[in-house]
Amino acid sequence: MRHSPAMRDAESVDIDPLARLWHDGWRDAHARILPAELARRRTLESFRQRLADNLAHTRVAGAPGHPTGFCMVKQDELYQLYVSADARGSGIAAALLADGENRLSACGVTTAWLACAIGNDRAARFYEKNGWHRKGPMTSELETPDGIFRLEVWRYEKPLHQS
Template identity: 60%
Template sequence: MEPGAATEVVRQAQEIEIDQLADLWYQGWQDAHAAILPAELARLRTRESFAERLRAALQAVRVVGPRGGPIGFCMTQADELYQLFVSSDGRGRGVAALLEADAVSILSRRGVEVAWLACAIGNHRAARFYEKAGWRCTGTVVSELETQAGVFPLEVWRFEKALV
């Protein structure tokens, strides 16, 4: 485990943290995706769109960091590790590994046998992290991303992890 990670705890996000989480998600999305994804999608991925999505999925949002100061979050839905983002301050401290392990635990408790996630094609840092955590790229698929303008089809790498 990375230095400092042992003191971190994964916990349920709180409604009062939505603005901070939206900032974290927006900045993380810009860092990881803005240069490799279509400009049309980047225009739709506003801070406000992230806040709306967080509000709608709050019960599925897990965070690391002090109350009122999250440094990373993840979301699961059905059999998918849906989102995982860590702030620049949280990187290199094992935060992503804690969040990934928590998400896998949640999915496993749901009875999921094979979990999956979508990773932006070209996001090599994330792909290396997932591979190191035992995920395997099974190819590319078209993901239908929900946006405020409707569905946005995007080809992504699909990763899978056997949980049983």
């Protein structure tokens, strides 16, 4: 049985390493399947700014300044979930996902949702394995430094138990 890693609130010292982790993870998972125009807008600095803006809604695994993964929530959405390449398969992603679900539930969310890039089959299998159900396609309005970028994604939902 795997040890469940401790989750903690993100700190300002985590912003730069998380931005690198997110940027690398985004490119690894999405560069082949998403429009080049969106990839052009997903710079390291854009990830750094999004982290700084959402730090209060971000939890991480790993020591301060050396995170191995993170989960960000936004209202009723499990907004972002990334782990470093070397942490894949370690159980960190599942622990971060459960932590995010618990945080949403504690805020009174009864059905959480997330967006998954169409074609990101590895992520889709992971979400489905963890009780999320694909509801179908939706248009997501992604924030970029150049304004909103509309992208069709898979919408996943999961009913949450109230804490």
